[in-house]
Amino acid sequence: xxxxxxxxxxxxxxxxxxxxxxxxxxxxxxxxxxxxxxxxxxxxxxxxxxxxxxxxxxxxxxxxxxxxxxxxxxxxxxxxxxxxxxxxxxxxxxxxxxxxxxxxxxxxxx
Amino acid sequence: xxxxxxxxxxxxxxxxxxxxxxxxxxxxxxxxxxxxxxxxxxxxxxxxxxxxxxxxxxxxxxxxxxxxxxxxxxxxxxxxxxxxxxxxxxxxxxxxxxxxxxxxxxxxxxxxxxxxxx
Numbered sequence: 001x002x003x004x005x006x007x008x009x010x011x012x013x014x015x016x017x018x019x020x021x022x023x024x025x026x027x028x029x030x031x032x033x034x035x036x037x038x039x040x041x042x043x044x045x046x047x048x049x050x051x052x053x054x055x056x057x058x059x060x061x062x063x064x065x066x067x068x069x070x071x072x073x074x075x076x077x078x079x080x081x082x083x084x085x086x087x088x089x090x091x092x093x094x095x096x097x098x099x100x101x102x103x104x105x106x107x108x109x110x
Numbered sequence: 111x112x113x114x115x116x117x118x119x120x121x122x123x124x125x126x127x128x129x130x131x132x133x134x135x136x137x138x139x140x141x142x143x144x145x146x147x148x149x150x151x152x153x154x155x156x157x158x159x160x161x162x163x164x165x166x167x168x169x170x171x172x173x174x175x176x177x178x179x180x181x182x183x184x185x186x187x188x189x190x191x192x193x194x195x196x197x198x199x200x201x202x203x204x205x206x207x208x209x210x211x212x213x214x215x216x217x218x219x220x221x222x223x224x225x226x227x228x
Contacts, residue, residue: 002154035214035215037155037215039155044207044218044219044220044221045147045155045207045209045215045218046218047211047214047215047216049214050211050213050214050216051213051214054213056213056214056216086154088154088155090155090157096174097171098157098159098171098172098173098174099145099157099160099173100157101154101155101156101157102154103154104154104155
């Protein structure tokens with residue numbers, strides 16, 4: 001069982017907006033930055049969002065991150081078929097003294 | 111472009127040992143904090159551990175499931191990160207990635223597969 005809680009699946013149709021939640025606690029999300037990673041099938045993860053809401057260069061502005069209290073969210077607008085992937089949130093946990101991941105959310109584009 | 115290339119994976123019996131390597135290039139490896147992340151077949155990502163740069167103390171931190179069995183080290187003269195894995199268990203099976211980045215882990219290797227099975 002993961003320290004951070006994500007829904008196992010999400011779906012949407014092309015052009016729609018979907019959000020993926022990530023729930024934690026005061027020792028992790030509540031006090032540290034949240035990062036989001038996208039993993040396409042058979043490939044290494046890719047950094048999508050850093051420091052809660054910052055996008056690395058090259059990541060489309062269709063992807064956005066937010067954080068409030070002990071929860072964070074990833075929003076994808078203008079959904080495209082190539083967005084079909086697994087998405088993971090991650091942060092540092094002060095109690096565990098380590099990085100923790102969410103269990104991952106499999107996004108399906110219908 | 112930054113490159114990370116893992117090697118050393120393979121099939122090992124429970125209780126055995128394996129050493130993974132991650133060869134880094136096209137960035138200042140000695141300044142980087144390096145991490146290992148693994149992924150069991152069909153499962154999610156799991157942080158294994160990190161090693162800080164020598165200028166930041168060179169210390170290591172490990173996830174609870176591997177603490178006392180795995181050891182991370184680095185050779186800055188060879189731009190290489192290592193993961194020594196001892197007392198391997200079947201649950202250590204998976205793809206092992208090395209990763210780094212200054213604001214989030216923007217750089218990942220392709221991964222190396224470790225299979226622990228009798």
